[in-house]
Amino acid sequence: MNEHPIVILTALDLEYQAVRKNLTGLRMHRHRAGTRFEVGQLPDGGCQVVLGLVGKGNQPAAVLAERAITEFNPFALLFVGVAGALWPDIGLGDVVVATHVYAYHGGTSEDDGFKARPRAWEISHEPDQIARHLARSGAWTRRLADGVAIPKVRFGPIAAGEVVQDSAISAHAQWVRQTYNDALAIEMEAAGVAQAAHLNRSLPMVVIRGISDRADGTKVATDGANWQARAVANAAAFATALAEELALESNHGRSADTAGKAGGKPVTESIKNVASGNARVGVQAGRIYGNVSIGQPPEAVLDVAAQLVELRDRLGRARTAGEVDEATFAAAEEEIIVATESLSASTEKGRNRAMIALKRLRGLLMDVVDLASKVTSIIAAVRGVL
DSSP states (O other): OOSSOEEEEESSHHHHHHHHTTOEEEEEEEOTTSOEEEEEEOTTSOOEEEEEEOOSSHHHHHHHHHHHHHHHOOSEEEEEEEEEESSTTSOTTOEEEEEEEEETTOEEEETTEEEEOOEEEEOOHHHHHHHHHHHHHOGGGGGSOTTOOOOOEEEEEEEEOSSOOOOSSSHHHHHHHHHTTTOOEEESSHHHHHHHHHTTTTOOEEEEEEEEEOSSSOHHHHHHTTHHHHHHHHHHHHHHHHHHHHHHHHHHHHHHHHHTEETTEEOOOOOOOOOOTTOOOOOOOSOOOSOOOOSOHHHHHHHHHHHHHHHHHHHHHHHHTTSSOHHHHHHHHHHHHHHHHHHHTOSHHHHHHHHHHHHHHHHHTTTSHHHHHHHHHHHHHHHTTO
């Protein structure tokens, strides 16, 4: 299990509410300086999420992003909201994932004009790859409301400044489009968030924006047509799906890294031998790094069942100790029963049903770290059984 949450920040109340609708089990967390965050989970319980509101502008975004990072020590940071499109082929409602963030207001004023001196931050490779795979698979669209047209997901730079741009012909608009002609969208907070993430051990950070206007003088009309709400709903759907994928990848990567190193030496090759019938697999090796597993799949199933029995016992002790209330205990016990019965069928359908029950169970026990960690280890075991 991830011991750390993922932080999602927004600038506007409308954006905050759009993300909030995708979370469950929310509880308030008050920072000592007065900032109020909400902590919850994604619906399947696989990821703990901290939600915060930073307000408009790069400076407050940077300050409150730093505050969230210090307070919660997240494994990743997402910034979600709306933006204006810089080019006519980008549709209203499209989702833009920033490959780069340009802080475009930096520069020097000289006799022959204003010369740009921008700062730029690039998305980390792994989150970029996960986001692109998610967009290709289309799995994230399940989080969209019924009947909503599926938007395009675009990857490209986003320009972040300190003004609301609503013109295609002003000197400022022309300068932005000429100087940053690869930018897809323009907004006011991503540079501050990117800087905060960069200064915290290059914390993985992804900016996800829904296109709510064209930054060309038609903002009043598009806002009146409710495009802000529609665009941010799309962005929130993609962002929460990405949060889940980042959490799963973080868990997988940590497990692989732990298992793959011994004395600082990485495992470079994985060998799997499977025997059936009366055959047996023998192992002859001079030196082994990592894990060695010997056994038959039925024994592995029994091992998972034994882990579920142990988990149920630990759950009972947690209830007695007051770590788990009665309602949570009853709901968790029901999910354990579902997982146990589903795995006993030894079918793909049973495995999938068990995985769903275990993810729900992890969400129920998120506040009890040792129990949630145990559930995560069982999930990993189930993945390797069938």
